[in-house]
Amino acid sequence: MKTYIETLQCELERHQDPTIALGQKQYLKNQFDFYGLKTPLRRKIQKPFLEKAYLPSKQSLPIIIKALWNLPQREYHYFAQELAYKYIKQIDVQDIDLYYYMITHQSWWDTVDFIATKLIANYFKKYPDQISLYVKKWSLSDNLWTKRSAIIYQLHYKEILDTTVLKQVIIANLNTNEFFINKAIGWILRQYSRTNPDWVLDFVDNYKLSTLSHKEAIRLINK
Numbered sequence: 001m002k003t004y005i006e007t008l009q010c011e012l013e014r015h016q017d018p019t020i021a022l023g024q025k026q027y028l029k030n031q032f033d034f035y036g037l038k039t040p041l042r043r044k045i046q047k048p049f050l051e052k053a054y055l056p057s058k059q060s061l062p063i064i065i066k067a068l069w070n071l072p073q074r075e076y077h078y079f080a081q082e083l084a085y086k087y088i089k090q091i092d093v094q095d096i097d098l099y100y101y102m103i104t105h106q107s108w109w110d111t112v113d114f115i116a117t118k119l120i121a122n123y124f125k126k127y128p129d130q131i132s133l134y135v136k137k138w139s140l141s142d143n144l145w146t147k148r149s150a151i152i153y154q155l156h157y158k159e160i161l162d163t164t165v166l167k168q169v170i171i172a173n174l175n176t177n178e179f180f181i182n183k184a185i186g187w188i189l190r191q192y193s194r195t196n197p198d199w200v201l202d203f204v205d206n207y208k209l210s211t212l213s214h215k216e217a218i219r220l221i222n223k
Contacts, residue, residue, distance in 0.1 A: 001064055004064070005067060005068065007049075008076075012035050012037065012076075015041060016035035017037070020036035020037070028074070032073070032077075033074065034073055037075055042078065046082070049079070050082065055086060058087055061098070065101075065102065068083075069106055078110075080102070081111060081119070084099075084102075084119055091123055093127055096123055096134065099120050103116070103145050103146055104146065109148075112145045113148075113152065115149065117155045120153045124153060134150075135165060135169060136168065136169070139169040144178060144181065147169075148184045151185060154188065155188055155191050156191075158195045159195060167203070176210075182213045183212060183213075183216065186209075186212055186213040186214070186215065187216060189203065189204070189217035189218075190217055204217050204218060
């Protein structure tokens, strides 16, 4: 495990570009350090580490993910979430604890959206009985990023989207000026309008959304 992380570290450091890193850091409001690797190069570097033959055991995944997550450069966080996704067909019921950790640490939209729509989305498909234990609690918490995750985890559910759950989490987060919440509400409604525009129109007609949420929700319907 230590060798796995150290080898990855050597490869990332070897290709770092301080000029690009500065721009990337500024893009994310100076919250995270970067090595300055553009996405195509980062994916090329990390590709061997994600090959099946070299993947660490599923049992060691929480330790590795948290170790990577606590490193300062954002590239480690991107790699860690993609590493977690390699085990998506092996999700265990306790993996929600790891995903929650990832949401609530080193948090910003660029990782939270991946975790919510790829990791948590698949988790709740496999363990729908866990939705009632977590989603409402997350949507009512004081943590911006658990709220956003509760709203958008069904983003790609299409016909299997649970409108009762979606309605509950949106209503729980109305009357806020928080950009990332209002944007998330508009985003999930806009996406669902591809599948069920009548439901979305009925919802926006019956609930007072923020200007941003309303505009995003009906954008595709009005075309």
